[in-house]
Each structure stands twice: as C-alpha cells, then as structure tokens.
Amino acid sequence: MKAMGKITITLILILVTSLFLTSCSGIVTPELQLNSDEDLNKIEEIDSIYLEVPYEKYAGPNWCLPASGAMTLKYFGMNISQSQIASKVIDEYGTSSVFKFISYAKNMGLEAKYQSKTIEEIKVLLNSKTPVIAIQNYSLTILKTHARVIIGYDDETQEIITNDPTAGKDFRISYADFLSLNLNSSPDKCKVIVLSPEEISTKNAELLSDINNS
Numbered sequence: 672m673k674a675m676g677k678i679t680i681t682l683i684l685i686l687v688t689s690l691f692l693t694s695c696s697g698i699v700t701p702e703l704q705l706n707s708d709e710d711l712n713k714i715e716e717i718d719s720i721y722l723e724v725p726y727e728k729y730a731g732p733n734w735c736l737p738a739s740g741a742m743t744l745k746y747f748g749m750n751i752s753q754s755q756i757a758s759k760v761i762d763e764y765g766t767s768s769v770f771k772f773i774s775y776a777k778n779m780g781l782e783a784k785y786q787s788k789t790i791e792e793i794k795v796l797l798n799s800k801t802p803v804i805a806i807q808n809y810s811l812t813i814l815k816t817h818a819r820v821i822i823g824y825d826d827e828t829q830e831i832i833t834n835d836p837t838a839g840k841d842f843r844i845s846y847a848d849f850l851s852l853n854l855n856s857s858p859d860k861c862k863v864i865v866l867s868p869e870e871i872s873t874k875n876a877e878l879l880s881d882i883n884n885s
Contacts, residue, residue: 737768738836
C-alpha cells in the first residue's frame with residue numbers, strides 16, 4: 672500500500688508540474704504582440720510628421736512670403752509681424768524678394784539659405800523639427816510664383832502638408848503635384864528657404880550629409 676501511495680503521489684506531482692510548464696506558453700504571446708505593435712508605431716512615426724506651425728493668412732497683396740516668414744519665425748519663438756517683414760522684403764515692383772528676405776533673416780541672427788531640395792531632403796529637415804518655405808508655382812493652372820510653409824508629410828497618403836497663406840491651414844498637396852509645381856530646371860527638386868537657429872542648422876547639415884552619402 673505504501674508503495675502504491677508513493678507511486679500515486681509521484682504521478683500527481685508529475686501531472687501538476689507538466690500542467691504548470693505547459694501553461695507558460697500562453698503568457699508569451701501578448702508580449703510578442705506588444706513588441707510588434709511598438710515596431711509598427713515606430714514605422715508609422717517615420718512615415719509621417721506634422722509640425723505645429725502657427726497659421727497666418729496673407730495680410731496684404733503679394734504678401735505670401737511675409738506671411739510664410741511670419742509663420743516660420745513664430746514657430747521658432749520670434750514674434751515678428753507680416754508688416755514688419757513686408758517693410759523689408761517688398762521691392763519697388765510690389766513683389767516679395769526672396770534675397771531681401773534671406774538678408775533680413777540673417778540680420779536677425781538666423782541661419783538662412785535659399786536651396787534646391789528633393790522631397791526626401793525636405794523630409795530630413797521636417798524630421799529634425801525644421802519647417803521650410805517652398806517657393807514654387809501657386810497651382811498647376813496658375814503659374815505664378817508663390818510661397819507656402821511645409822509643415823509635414825504623410826507617406827501613406829503620399830502628400831506634403833503645408834500652411835498656405837492663401838489656400839489655408841494644413842493644405843495638402845500630393846507628392847506628384849508638388850513636384851510639378853517646382854520652378855527648378857531639375858524637376859525632382861523644389862526651391863526652399865531654410866530658416867533655423869545656428870545650432871539646428873549645424874545638426875541639419877550633418878543629417879543631410881548622411882542622406883546624400885547613403
């Protein structure tokens with residue numbers, strides 16, 4: 672009887688141990704699912720970005736550049752009005768001068784450059800929290816030079832997100848149409864004004880160098 676009792680106890684212990692070990696396999700799945708979701712979120716973060724750039728509608732004729740400049744400067748914490756900018760950048764013909772604006776921004780202590788950038792290069796700047804001012808045609812049917820602030824992008828919908836002084840806040844343009852608006856002889860590049868404090872400008876230069884060398 673004692674032998675049978677020992678065998679019974681041993682069998683019970685083996686059964687309990689077996690059940691305990693088997694039940695562990697059901698605990699791993701939620702953790703793996705969580706990691707998968709985290710990885711997916713990381714991909715989604717890379718595929719789109721939106722910068723909270725204060726919106727302003729143009730306040731005068733041909734003031735798309737003063738308006739775009741005011742929005743960008745306010746994003747960097749500089750409370751400069753459109754009229755202040757217009758007084759420095761509107762030329763004798765009543766139009767905004769990009770080069771006068773560049774000079775004005777530099778005199779305020781900012782890094783300011785007028786460059787040609789691909790969409791991928793613009794994304795690098797946006798990812799580093801730097802909005803840019805695009806200088807391109809107003810639309811596919813209105814071929815007049817226009818300024819708008821690029822504040823984000825969405826790879827899923829294939830769109831550039833802008834604060835347009837005329838068309839409105841969060842105005843979206845497809846990647847294909849955005850390229851078609853370019854003034855450049857090189858169709859894949861857009862003319863942009865890049866404004867940034869000096870320390871941000873240095874970081875952006877390093878990031879752009881990395882993407883160009885990859």
